[in-house]
Amino acid sequence: MRGLPVRYLPWMARDVARGPGVGMLVVGAMSAYLASGMTIVSDGRIAGPGTEVLLTVTDFAATVFVLLATAGMVSADFAGGWYRALFARPLSAPAYYFQRWLVGGLAVLIATAAVALTAAARVGAEVPIAALVGGTALGYLLLGGLVFLLSTFTRYDWLVAVVLFAAHGALGVARSFGFGLGAVARTLYAVLPPFHLVGLDQPLPSGAHLLHAAGYGIALVLGALLVLRRRPLARGARE
Amino acid sequence: MIEIAHLSKTYRSLLGGRSVPALDDLTLAIQPGEVVGVAGPNGAGKSTLISLLLGFLAPTAGTVRLAGHTPRAYVERRGAAYLPELMALPPRWTVDAALRRHAVLAGVPAAAVPARVDRMVEWLGLEEHRRKQVRQLSKGTLQRLGLAQALVGDSDLVVLDEPTHGLDPVWTQRFRDVVRELRRPERCIVMASHNLDELERLADRVAILHQGRLERVVHAGAADTGEASCVYRLAATRAAEAVARLFPGASLVEGRDNEWRVVGRLPELNRALAELIALGAVVASFAPESSRLEAEFRAAVGER
Numbered sequence: 001m002r003g004l005p006v007r008y009l010p011w012m013a014r015d016v017a018r019g020p021g022v023g024m025l026v027v028g029a030m031s032a033y034l035a036s037g038m039t040i041v042s043d044g045r046i047a048g049p050g051t052e053v054l055l056t057v058t059d060f061a062a063t064v065f066v067l068l069a070t071a072g073m074v075s076a077d078f079a080g081g082w083y084r085a086l087f088a089r090p091l092s093a094p095a096y097y098f099q100r101w102l103v104g105g106l107a108v109l110i111a112t113a114a115v116a117l118t119a120a121a122r123v124g125a126e127v128p129i130a131a132l133v134g135g136t137a138l139g140y141l142l143l144g145g146l147v148f149l150l151s152t153f154t155r156y157d158w159l160v161a162v163v164l165f166a167a168h169g170a171l172g173v174a175r176s177f178g179f180g181l182g183a184v185a186r187t188l189y190a191v192l193p194p195f196h197l198v199g200l201d202q203p204l205p206s207g208a209h210l211l212h213a214a215g216y217g218i219a220l221v222l223g224a225l226l227v228l229r230r231r232p233l234a235r236g237a238r239e
Numbered sequence: 240m241i242e243i244a245h246l247s248k249t250y251r252s253l254l255g256g257r258s259v260p261a262l263d264d265l266t267l268a269i270q271p272g273e274v275v276g277v278a279g280p281n282g283a284g285k286s287t288l289i290s291l292l293l294g295f296l297a298p299t300a301g302t303v304r305l306a307g308h309t310p311r312a313y314v315e316r317r318g319a320a321y322l323p324e325l326m327a328l329p330p331r332w333t334v335d336a337a338l339r340r341h342a343v344l345a346g347v348p349a350a351a352v353p354a355r356v357d358r359m360v361e362w363l364g365l366e367e368h369r370r371k372q373v374r375q376l377s378k379g380t381l382q383r384l385g386l387a388q389a390l391v392g393d394s395d396l397v398v399l400d401e402p403t404h405g406l407d408p409v410w411t412q413r414f415r416d417v418v419r420e421l422r423r424p425e426r427c428i429v430m431a432s433h434n435l436d437e438l439e440r441l442a443d444r445v446a447i448l449h450q451g452r453l454e455r456v457v458h459a460g461a462a463d464t465g466e467a468s469c470v471y472r473l474a475a476t477r478a479a480e481a482v483a484r485l486f487p488g489a490s491l492v493e494g495r496d497n498e499w500r501v502v503g504r505l506p507e508l509n510r511a512l513a514e515l516i517a518l519g520a521v522v523a524s525f526a527p528e529s530s531r532l533e534a535e536f537r538a539a540v541g542e543r
Contacts, residue, residue: 007343072260085388088314088398089344204285224325234295 004166005091012103020068020104024111029033031061035119047140051125052201054116058132059139059200063165066140068146069104071158073097074228079155087137087233093227101148101204101221112136112200137198138210142193149224153233168192193220240395240427241269245337246301248287248451261287263451264301273425276442276459277431280534280540283448285431286324289400292429293319305396316360318345318392324400324431326385330374334365337373338391345392359387362417363506364410378405386417397421397428403437415440439532447539454539457532471508474498478520479493485511500528 031205035057074097077083087093113132143161150157171189175181183191197205197213205213262284269275277285290296291303294311305313306415313319328337338356347355360366363383368376376384382405389397389398402418403411418441421428432438438445438459445457473482473489476497486501486508501508508525516522 005344081325082329084323085328086318090315090318090346091344092315103250232295232297234290
C-alpha cells in the first residue's frame with residue numbers, strides 16, 4: 001500500500017476548511033456565545049457550576065464538529081462517481097481517506113479549542129487544555145471512527161451514527177435510573193461504542209476505561225481501512 | 240503489458256438471489272505500444288472490462304495482470320490515465336484546480352505542475368474555461384476536462400471509455416490527433432467506443448464483445464491492405480452495361496439509376512474501375528458502403 005498522499009494535504013485542508021469548516025464556524029460561534037452567556041459571573045468571579053456549563057456546551061459543539069468533519073467523507077466521493085478519476089491515480093484508497101480523516105480530526109481539535117478558549121476568555125474562566133485536547137481527540141477517535149466506518153457503506157453515515165449515539169445515550173440514562181434492561185438492550189449497550197466514557201464535561205478516562213474507549217475507536221478506524229482495502233471500489237461497471 | 244486470462248465477471252445481488260453475467264471467459268493480451276479498441280453493443284461488457292482493468296472491480300473468475308501486477312497494485316504504484324464514460328468531478332472545483340489537484344495526485348513534480356497544467360489547458364482548448372467551475376461546463380467541455388485530467392500525469396496505461404462522447408465534430412477530429420500523439424512504444428492505449436469509424440482510424444486491433452463474450456479481434460488496418468472482400472458503392476454515368484460486365488455481382492441501388500453496390504477485394508475493384516473509366520464512364524464516387532470493422536461487428540453481434 002502506498003503511503004499517505006502528503007503532497008495533496010494542502011488541497012485536503014482547503015476542502016475541509018471550505019466545506020465542514022463553514023458549518024464549524026457557525027456552530028462554534030453560537031456555542032462560544034451560548035457557553036459564555038450561560039456562565040454566571042458575579043463580582044468578576046465565576047459563580048456556580050461555571051466551567052462545567054462551559055465544558056458541557058463545548059462538548060455538545062465538539063460532537064457536532066465531529067459529525068460535520070466526517071459526514072460523507074468516503075460515501076460522497078463514491079456517490080458522486082468522483083472516485084473513478086481519483087483512484088486511477090497512483091494512490092491507495094485507505095491511505096487517502098485516512099489522511100482525510102486525520103485532517104478532519106485536526107479541524108475538530110482546532111474548532112473545539114477555539115470555542116472553549118473564546119468562551120473562557122469572555123468570562124475569565126480557566127479551561128484545562130490538556131484534558132480538553134485529550135477528550136476531544138478521544139471523542140473524535142470514537143465518533144469520528146464510527147462515521148468513517150459507516151461512510152464506507154452508506155451515504156447516511158452521520159445519520160446512522162447519530163441514531164447509534166442517541167440509542168447508547170438513552171440506554172445509559174435508563175440504566176442509571178435503575179430501569180431493568182432486557183437482554184437485547186444490555187447487549188446493545190455493551191456492543192455500541194462506549195460514548196459514556198468520553199466527554200469534555202467529565203475527567204479523561206484512565207486505565208481499563210481508556211483502553212476500552214481508545215481500543216474501540218482504533219478498531220473502528222482499522223475496520224474502515226480494511227473495508228477500503230479489501231472491498232472492490234466499484235459496485236458495477238459504472239457505479 | 241496487459242494479460243487477461245479467462246476473465247469472467249458476474250454481478251450478484253446482495254443476497255445472491257439474482258446474478259447477471261457481464262463478462263464470460265475473456266482472454267486477450269495487449270502489448271506495449273498498441274492501441275486496442277473495445278467495441279460492442281450496449282451491455283456487451285465494455286465498461287465492466289475497463290473497471291476490471293483498473294482494479295475497480297474484482298473478477299468472478301480468471302485474472303488480469305498489468306506488467307505482472309494485479310490491476311489495483313499496478314494502478315496504486317504507477318497510476319493510469321483514465322477517462323471514465325461518465326466523467327465526474329466535484330462540481331465546485333474549477334477547471335484549473337481540478338487539473339492541478341490531479342497533477343499532484345499523479346505525482347507530477349511540484350515545480351512542473353504549472354507547466355503541465357498549462358500544456359493540458361492549451362492542448363485541449365480549455366483556456367477560456369480555466370476559471371469556471373465544473374458545474375458550469377457543457378458536456379463537451381467536461382469531456383475535454385476529463386481527457387485533460389487523465390493525461391496530466393504521464394502514465395504508460397491509457398484507458399479511455401467512450402472518449403468522444405459529447406464532443407462536437409471539430410473536437411472529435413482533434414481527439415484523433417491527441418490519441419495519435421499519445422502513441423509511445425512503452426504505452427498501452429485501451430479505448431472503448433461505440434464509434435466504429437473512430438476505432439478503425441485509431442486502433443491497431445479492435446476486440447468485439449457481445450453479451451460478455453469476446454467474439455473476435457479485428458486488425459483494424461486490414462481493410463486498407465485490400466486483403467478483405469468489401470462492399471463498395473459506385474456512382475457513375477454512362478456506365479450501365481460496363482458495370483454489369485466489369486463488376487460481377489454488382490446490383491443497382493434501389494431508387495438510384497446510376498448507383499451500384501459492388502463487392503470484391505480492393506485491387507480487383509481498382510482494376511475494374513480503371514477499365515470502366517477507360518471505357519468512357521464518368522465516376523462520381525466510389526466509397527466503401529460499410530467498413531470492414533463494421534461488417535465484422537455486424538457479423539459478431541448477429542446482425543446482417
